[in-house]
Amino acid sequence: MNHCCSQRNRTGQLICPECGHTYPVVDRKTLLHQITFPQNLDLGDEDYAFCAGKDCSAGYFSESRQIPKTSLRAFQPGCDEMLCYCFDISVSTYRTALSEGTAKLIREFVIQNTKKDLCVCMTRNPSGRCCLADFKRMEHDHDH
Numbered sequence: 001m002n003h004c005c006s007q008r009n010r011t012g013q014l015i016c017p018e019c020g021h022t023y024p025v026v027d028r029k030t031l032l033h034q035i036t037f038p039q040n041l042d043l044g045d046e047d048y049a050f051c052a053g054k055d056c057s058a059g060y061f062s063e064s065r066q067i068p069k070t071s072l073r074a075f076q077p078g079c080d081e082m083l084c085y086c087f088d089i090s091v092s093t094y095r096t097a098l099s100e101g102t103a104k105l106i107r108e109f110v111i112q113n114t115k116k117d118l119c120v121c122m123t124r125n126p127s128g129r130c131c132l133a134d135f136k137r138m139e140h141d142h143d144h
């Protein structure tokens, strides 16, 4: 896949022009807080989706524009690969915790604070979504 622009599928999700995977449209607030200046000045009124593909260079993409991961705050040089952006828990931290048997403590902390509505996924997480599903995925990968 290497179209210059994205396309929509039947459910209104956007198809990443780089890797061909399909992603939901993100909130405008997510875009504005994730994209570094000055690219955040020039987004137009289009809908954008976030490509979560680790090996894909596309960050956000609309039907006519593409913003690379290198222009997003979460992917600046020196940034760890994050699991929970709200509470600063990296993938490697959680992997270590899973091996050492301390993962439950971390997960409970995140769940508790998410329940109290103290998380800020919409602005901190480039996907704009809650990370709890990613915790489950890592736990599953660790157990199998």
Ligand SMILES: [Zn+2]
Binding pocket: 016, 017, 018, 019, 020, 021, 051, 052, 053, 056, 057, 058
């Ligand atoms: Zn992609």
